[in-house]
Amino acid sequence: xxxxxxFLGDGIDSATVLSLLLSPGDTVEKDQSIMELETDKAxxxxxxxxxxxxxxxxxxxxxxxSTGMLVATLEGGGSKSSPKVDTKESSPVDSAPIQSAVAxxxxxAPQGAANYQFVSPSGQAPPASxxxxxxxLDLGLDLARVQGTGNGTRITLDDVRGYMSFLQTxxxxxxxxxxxxxxxxxxxxxxxxxxxxxxKWGSVTVEKVSSMRKKISEKMTExxxxxxxxxxxxxxxxxxxMALRKKYKAKYEKKNAGLTITGISLKAIVTALKAFPxxxxxxxxxxxxxxxxxxxxxxxxxxxxxxxxxxxxxxxxKKSVFQLSVELGEIAQKARDRKLGINDLQGGTFTLSNxxxxxxxxxxxxxxxxxxxxxxxxxxxDATSLPLCLSxxxxxxxxxxxxxxxxxxxxxxxxxxxxxxxI
Amino acid sequence: xxxxxxxxxxIGAGPGGYAAAFFAADEGKEVIxxxxxxxxxxxxxxxCIPSKALIHTTELILEAKESSEKGVSFSNPKxxxxxxxxxxxxxxxxxxxxxxxxxxxxxxxxxxxxxxFDTAKSLRVETDKKQVMIDFDDVIxxxxxxxxxxxxxxxxxxxIMTSTEALELEDIPKKLMVxxxxxxxxxxxxxxxxxxxxxxMVEAMKDILMGADRDLVxxxxxxxxxxxxxxxxxxxxxxxxxxxxxxxxxxxxxxxxTKTEKYDKVLVSIGRTPNVNDLGLKDIGIExxxxxxxxxxxxxxxxxxxxxxxxxxxxxxxxxxKASKEARIAVETILGHNVSSEKCIIPAVVFTSPEVAWAGxxxxxxxxxxxxxxxxxxxxxxxxxxxxxxxxNGLTKLIVEKETDRVLGxxxxxxxxGELISExxxxxxMGATAKDLAEIVHPHxxxxxxxxxxxxxxxxxxxxxxxxxx
Numbered sequence: 102x103x104x105x106x107x108f109l110g111d112g113i114d115s116a117t118v119l120s121l122l123l124s125p126g127d128t129v130e131k132d133q134s135i136m137e138l139e140t141d142k143a144x145x146x147x148x149x150x151x152x153x154x155x156x157x158x159x160x161x162x163x164x165x166x167s168t169g170m171l172v173a174t175l176e177g178g179g180s181k182s183s184p185k186v187d188t189k190e191s192s193p194v195d196s197a198p199i200q201s202a203v204a205x206x207x208x209x210a211p212q213g214a215a216n217y218q219f220v221s222p223s224g225q226a227p228p229a230s231x232x233x234x235x236x237x238l239d240l241g242l243d244l245a246r247v248q249g250t251g252n253g254t255r256i257t258l259d260d261v262r263g264y265m266s267f268l269q270t271x272x273x274x275x276x277x278x279x280x281x282x283x284x285x286x287x288x289x290x291x292x293x294x295x296x297x298x299x300x301k302w303g304s305v306t307v308e309k310v311s312s313m314r315k316k317i318s319e320k321m322t323e324x325x326x327x328x329x330x331x332x333x334x335x336x337x338x339x340x341x342x343m344a345l346r347k348k349y350k351a352k353y354e355k356k357n358a359g360l361t362i363t364g365i366s367l368k369a370i371v372t373a374l375k376a377f378p379x380x381x382x383x384x385x386x387x388x389x390x391x392x393x394x395x396x397x398x399x400x401x402x403x404x405x406x407x408x409x410x411x412x413x414x415x416x417x418x419k420k421s422v423f424q425l426s427v428e429l430g431e432i433a434q435k436a437r438d439r440k441l442g443i444n445d446l447q448g449g450t451f452t453l454s455n456x457x458x459x460x461x462x463x464x465x466x467x468x469x470x471x472x473x474x475x476x477x478x479x480x481x482x483d484a485t486s487l488p489l490c491l492s493x494x495x496x497x498x499x500x501x502x503x504x505x506x507x508x509x510x511x512x513x514x515x516x517x518x519x520x521x522x523x524i
Numbered sequence: 525x526x527x528x529x530x531x532x533x534x535i536g537a538g539p540g541g542y543a544a545a546f547f548a549a550d551e552g553k554e555v556i557x558x559x560x561x562x563x564x565x566x567x568x569x570x571x572c573i574p575s576k577a578l579i580h581t582t583e584l585i586l587e588a589k590e591s592s593e594k595g596v597s598f599s600n601p602k603x604x605x606x607x608x609x610x611x612x613x614x615x616x617x618x619x620x621x622x623x624x625x626x627x628x629x630x631x632x633x634x635x636x637x638x639x640x641f642d643t644a645k646s647l648r649v650e651t652d653k654k655q656v657m658i659d660f661d662d663v664i665x666x667x668x669x670x671x672x673x674x675x676x677x678x679x680x681x682x683x684i685m686t687s688t689e690a691l692e693l694e695d696i697p698k699k700l701m702v703x704x705x706x707x708x709x710x711x712x713x714x715x716x717x718x719x720x721x722x723x724x725m726v727e728a729m730k731d732i733l734m735g736a737d738r739d740l741v742x743x744x745x746x747x748x749x750x751x752x753x754x755x756x757x758x759x760x761x762x763x764x765x766x767x768x769x770x771x772x773x774x775x776x777x778x779x780x781x782t783k784t785e786k787y788d789k790v791l792v793s794i795g796r797t798p799n800v801n802d803l804g805l806k807d808i809g810i811e812x813x814x815x816x817x818x819x820x821x822x823x824x825x826x827x828x829x830x831x832x833x834x835x836x837x838x839x840x841x842x843x844x845x846k847a848s849k850e851a852r853i854a855v856e857t858i859l860g861h862n863v864s865s866e867k868c869i870i871p872a873v874v875f876t877s878p879e880v881a882w883a884g885x886x887x888x889x890x891x892x893x894x895x896x897x898x899x900x901x902x903x904x905x906x907x908x909x910x911x912x913x914x915x916x917n918g919l920t921k922l923i924v925e926k927e928t929d930r931v932l933g934x935x936x937x938x939x940x941x942g943e944l945i946s947e948x949x950x951x952x953x954m955g956a957t958a959k960d961l962a963e964i965v966h967p968h969x970x971x972x973x974x975x976x977x978x979x980x981x982x983x984x985x986x987x988x989x990x991x992x993x994x
Binding site for chain 2: 102153175176177221222223224225226227228229230231234235238239241251252253254255256
């Protein structure tokens with residue numbers, strides 16, 4: 102059977118093959134990773150849709166691949182080895198860990214059109230006549246995303262027309278578009294090449310940065326250029342929190358969780374966010390809308406050997422410190438193993454960046470747009486102080502609010518209820 | 525030396541090359557077509573067309589013989605070999621002339637000569653009289669293939685033939701050994717058997733026509749066993765030797781014993797090899813596989829930009845219609861269209877008696893690749909039309925995707941299978957389901973009904989057979 106590259110996630114058209122984990126002739130279990138891809142947002146494994154033997158791998162490290170592309174073939178795989186009851190579950194498309202977390206961008210879309218993905222039990226391309234396939238190829242249209250209305254779900258010319266007009270409508274009415282508009286304009290122009298001959302002053306090394314580095318650079322540039330940053334610094338007394346940590350650390354460790362100031366701070370942040378919902382919002386400059394979120398997903402900046410990654414911990418308000426500590430451990434492990442999926446990286450509402458472990462005291466964090474604020478933490482001059490650096494978007498938040506927010510956070514941390522830590 | 529400039533050069537005027545040249549010209553390109561032999565290539569001069577002319581003739585002979593069952597008897601046919609040859613050659617020359625006319629009408633310049641690459645942007649043509657230098661933007665290599673004959677068999681003896689010589693029809697040997705039970709060996713073996721030769725066929729593998737499903741091969745095998753003196757499977761030819769007016773053949777049978785026999789002629793049909801020599805491919809660095817076939821991608825592009833290869837020389841399935849399709853793909857790529865040969869269904873036809881044809885996946889392939897399918901079969905013994913044609917040894921089968929009934933493969937053995945298969949190809953290419961085929965009205969009484977009834981049998985509602993619902 103053919104193994105095709107699954108849907109990589111919204112807004113991700115292509116990825117770079119980072120490494121092949123298996124070679125032709127290797128036996129493979131269902132869901133075992135065949136290769137690793139580096140997308141703009143994460144390193145993601147491509148799992149095998151079924152057990153069998155790798156017959157051929159069609160790509161090599163460094164290749165750019167896109168959704169639907171044939172990447173490998175499997176012998177003795179096919180539907181025999183996948184449970185018959187739910188072919189959708191076992192299809193190459195759905196078993197991929199990197200799934201879109203974002204729903205259809207427009208409400209007026211034909212029902213389900215944005216999320217439709219053709220799945221063939223035997224790995225066939227979607228049914229369509231040669232002329233329709235040819236047109237799709239010429240337009241660069243992935244027919245697997247077009248829902249066919251003909252006999253046996255065959256895609257007709259009308260289906261293609263309908264899908265095209267849907268794409269066009271959504272392209273011009275997507276709210277995501279206006280948020281990132283300035284970025285797109287910027288990207289369209291592209292940065293100017295650096296026109297300096299550095300070798301005049303000595304020898305240099307030139308190497309291409311990874312797509313992840315490039316993405317970080319684009320994202321930071323965009324945040325820096327569009328958001329008027331204010332960074333405010335303060336200090337919290339963590340004597341109380343450290344005492345609680347000391348008291349429960351061993352208990353947490355027995356259950357394989359580490360109790361850290363980061364874990365405790367996540368809860369304290371939610372307290373402050375609830376008091377100042379502005380900090381839990383996104384600003385759409387084009388429409389003038391402030392979108393305040395009623396959920397609390399906090400991104401935690403993680404330093405990996407591949408670069409900065411910000412996995413998101415979902416629904417922090419609904420989780421105990423213990424649960425959060427377990428999740429922090431898990432995402433750190435996942436980040437190190439390069440197993441974070443798109444799901445793990447999307448949907449954040451606020452970000453926490455702790456550089457204390459590296460000995461930094463104060464710094465000026467850059468906001469993880471489209472969020473409007475980020476809290477940096479550092480290492481204090483003694484064991485009882487915690488340096489805090491709060492950056493916020495001055496378009497949304499004024500200085501006084503910033504002051505109130507940080508004071509609320511400090512208050513929450515300094516009087517952190519023991520019952521919330523107890524297990 | 526004369527030096528000319530053109531948009532596109534096509535090397536080889538077979539069914540791939542001339543199709544490419546004409547299509548490029550139709551799309552407004554200035555085209556030069558180079559052929560070192562005859563317009564029409566192997567297909568027209570030494571392959572499909574002459575073989576089919578002869579097959580048709582021998583079918584007639586066989587049918588005349590078999591019609592005694594219907595109460596119509598003929599005396600033994602008299603074969604005027606000279607006349608038969610002339611008739612065959614006339615078909616060839618008419619068709620070849622037709623190609624020349626079509627080229628002229630499109631203002632495609634045809635140069636007869638040998639092309640040798642100078643660079644990836646220029647080549648030299650050596651004709652009888654002179655040399656011409658051509659500069660071009662794009663080039664399509666369509667030089668085809670020739671019969672493969674291993675050095676140990678190639679004794680320079682005219683009694684050892686490849687398909688090329690066999691189709692010349694120099695005589696009707698009394699005893700003919702055919703080495704290789706692929707489609708060429710089977711087709712030509714049956715031709716010579718029909719003309720009266722005593723055929724012994726030797727095949728190294730455990731069965732004949734290995735690409736097709738076994739149930740489709742069975743009627744052909746039965747017929748061959750009937751018409752041939754012997755059909756030896758799992759048998760290898762050790763050596764050929766010239767012995768006066770005969771060829772001495774040493775065969776190793778499955779039990780390891782060596783048998784030595786004398787034949788009037790031997791036909792070697794053990795595959796084909798690409799025409800890649802003397803083109804200067806290595807000089808410009810074109811990548812070839814270990815067998816010499818030029819490596820191409822799904823757009824018929826070689827490793828060098830602006831150099832394309834199509835048809836037999838590019839490997840894959842060595843069939844004329846595959847070459848013609850690739851001709852379209854290569855030219856469209858040159859025109860900057862986005863095209864691909866992937867997912868393109870290439871039907872295969874073997875013009876034996878009866879004919880075998882298939883398109884899409886075979887049942888064997890489905891099994892080997894673990895694709896879960898349903899297979900429906902309709903034996904022609906249940907077809908009225910097959911009965912009236914005396915062709916009830918046929919079989920029609922459909923291979924459909926288990927969950928969706930989408931038609932993935934169609935296989936047919938029987939009279940006219942080669943004509944019938946196109947409905948199967950259409951069904952697969954259109955993404956039709958077996959239900960579609962069952963719902964479409966097929967005229968009665970025709971052999972095409974077997975496709976409809978085969979689809980119906982999948983649902984347990986075929987009129988003329990009793991079948992279980994699958």
